Amino acid sequence: MTREQIIHSLIMAALMSLFMSGVITLVNTSIDAGFIQRWMHAFYIALPMAFIALLVLRPLASLITRAVMRE
Template sequence: MLFPPRYAPLVVSVLMTTYMAGLMTLAITLVNTGLEAGFLGRWIKAFLISWPIAFSLITVGRPLVLRLADRLIRRS
């Protein structure tokens, strides 16, 4: 185990935002500029801008989203 269990929310936030920001910026950069020269640089720049924003939003919003999801899930 690399991290103690108390760090689970932070580890999940890092992994989820890296995954989502990476794929979203890849798709958007590809659609907007195509696979032209300099694509990798444009994608990395977009990722480096979007990841901190995504991480901040998830870190702050995660508890609210979890509470909302809990209210929306029907219990038997």
């Protein structure tokens, strides 16, 4: 994996986990005085998981994409 691919994966993981943790926190707790704190806590947990998942699952996603595109 190139340096550019690793940086791209980190940025994608950050954006996706920020968005998803915000939506899930909003749905589960609604907006009140502690919303941002709960959201950032969820993001803090989600970001490393998303980054690891992207690194581990990227080859599988590429394989599935190639298989789908061959059909």
